[in-house]
Amino acid sequence: MQDNVITDPIQDPELIQEPMHPDALKAADADLLKYNPDQERGPDGRWVSSGGAISEKYGHEAASHAQTLYSHAKGIEPALTANMKDMASKYGTKLEGLKYRLKNQESLARKVATDAEKDYNGNTAEAARNITDANRYTMVTDPANYRSSAEAVANDLKSQGYDVRVKNYWQEGSNYKGVNMALTDTAGNKIELQFHTAESLAMKESTNHPLYESYRKMDQTTPEAQALNAQMVANSATLSTPPNLSGFGVPKIGKTLDNKLQVVYYREEGGL
Numbered sequence: 001m002q003d004n005v006i007t008d009p010i011q012d013p014e015l016i017q018e019p020m021h022p023d024a025l026k027a028a029d030a031d032l033l034k035y036n037p038d039q040e041r042g043p044d045g046r047w048v049s050s051g052g053a054i055s056e057k058y059g060h061e062a063a064s065h066a067q068t069l070y071s072h073a074k075g076i077e078p079a080l081t082a083n084m085k086d087m088a089s090k091y092g093t094k095l096e097g098l099k100y101r102l103k104n105q106e107s108l109a110r111k112v113a114t115d116a117e118k119d120y121n122g123n124t125a126e127a128a129r130n131i132t133d134a135n136r137y138t139m140v141t142d143p144a145n146y147r148s149s150a151e152a153v154a155n156d157l158k159s160q161g162y163d164v165r166v167k168n169y170w171q172e173g174s175n176y177k178g179v180n181m182a183l184t185d186t187a188g189n190k191i192e193l194q195f196h197t198a199e200s201l202a203m204k205e206s207t208n209h210p211l212y213e214s215y216r217k218m219d220q221t222t223p224e225a226q227a228l229n230a231q232m233v234a235n236s237a238t239l240s241t242p243p244n245l246s247g248f249g250v251p252k253i254g255k256t257l258d259n260k261l262q263v264v265y266y267r268e269e270g271g272l
Helices: 022-031 052-058 060-090 105-119 124-129 143-159 198-207 209-215 223-236
Strands: 094-096 135-140 163-168 179-184 190-196
Touching: 052 060, 052 105, 060 094, 060 105, 060 124, 060 135, 060 143, 105 124, 135 143, 135 198, 143 163, 143 179, 143 190, 190 198, 198 209, 198 223, 209 223
Parallel strands: 135 190
Antiparallel strands: 094 135, 163 179, 179 190
């Protein structure tokens, strides 16, 4: 699907998306409070904008919210990306996976529908409001400079007015290793920033990703699902933890209290 990725402005400067006007962003935010049953439809009655297949698969409300979230994320992306590139250069990190910096509409619709059912009593608007990774970035640095680089970026973001919540998944027993920053800018936009070593990124995206893809389609209470979780934990345990991470961020682990795997931070083609 073409909307799984967006073109890197460095590669194709003529295709840079113009930032959305503030009034348009306000309107997009207001639309999260409801879904729009009057969106444009094709001759067959399917929605043109969000895709008939998406609305049929995840419901009209989730599809509508996904379209709004995607449009909003695409509108603010150019300025976000420029800022992330500047900080990566300034603090000796490397931005990876830029083609995945927008979550695609189908992934957003699935997450809205799933979260609404699981956490918000079916309220898709609440689920949409709490999506935190429609815009997401990954920085990679060597282990020796991992904490200092992550702290420098976090402090820079704070100086820009961002609320920065650091979650440290470099914990024993976690199926995922990395530092994730939940960012909220002064306009209320939510962005995800991950910090990895080259090895932890490869573990997430190559070794554990196929296991996660099987896992997320299963009943997570079954022995088969728990076996996949255990394998991901075992794989992640082979990673070397960067030094000096004690006390950095809030310790997190990729399990919920009822021992179900928390759905965290993996990408499909174009993203989770």
